Amino acid sequence: MNILDEDENYLRIVRDIMDNEEFNKLSNIPHHGETRMIHSIKVSYYSYKISKFLKLDYKETARAGLLHDFYLDTTKDFDKAKDKVRLYSVGHPKDAIENASQYFTLSEKGINIIRTHMFPLDYRIPKYMESWVVNIVDTVVSTTEFLKKFRYQLNTALNIWLILFINLRK
Numbered sequence: 001m002n003i004l005d006e007d008e009n010y011l012r013i014v015r016d017i018m019d020n021e022e023f024n025k026l027s028n029i030p031h032h033g034e035t036r037m038i039h040s041i042k043v044s045y046y047s048y049k050i051s052k053f054l055k056l057d058y059k060e061t062a063r064a065g066l067l068h069d070f071y072l073d074t075t076k077d078f079d080k081a082k083d084k085v086r087l088y089s090v091g092h093p094k095d096a097i098e099n100a101s102q103y104f105t106l107s108e109k110g111i112n113i114i115r116t117h118m119f120p121l122d123y124r125i126p127k128y129m130e131s132w133v134v135n136i137v138d139t140v141v142s143t144t145e146f147l148k149k150f151r152y153q154l155n156t157a158l159n160i161w162l163i164l165f166i167n168l169r170k
Helices: 002-006 008-018 023-028 036-053 058-067 084-103 108-115 129-149 151-169
Strands: none
Touching: 008 023, 008 036, 008 058, 023 036, 036 058, 036 129, 058 108, 058 129, 084 108, 108 129
16 A cells, blocks of 8 residues: 555554564465455554544554454364354454454553454444444455455346346336
8 A cells, every 4th residue: 555655654653563573474364355464454544544533542543453353363264164254253353352462562442443343243342433433444445355356246247137137128
């Protein structure tokens, strides 16, 4: 993200995380058609900008937003899991908190941001406005990445549907 190069304030807030060797392993893990690192940076940066605009704790939002998917265990095979929603919604925020806590100091607010970023798939309701910001931004970014990943398939399905609809109307 070239815009990050221009935002020195944001980079000062998250530099230690971005320079962490373990965190950088996220750049090798696919996530919604990109990497988990790129996804996390997007969520963090957009949440930071929104929180700053709303005069919220933008520093904590930027840091926790960057760490919200900081889990490295790729052995939890999502495709083979019987209860995918439970694995994804409850499992990975807990893993991200445990992993982030090994390398960084997390505040109560930071933990809540990470723990509740999957609401409403997870029953844990965000406690802070910053948690809501990361929750909503993560949902929007994930949806956008998902749609981008499957754009061709979605366009093909839409075109077929339109052809059928037009032909049925004749």
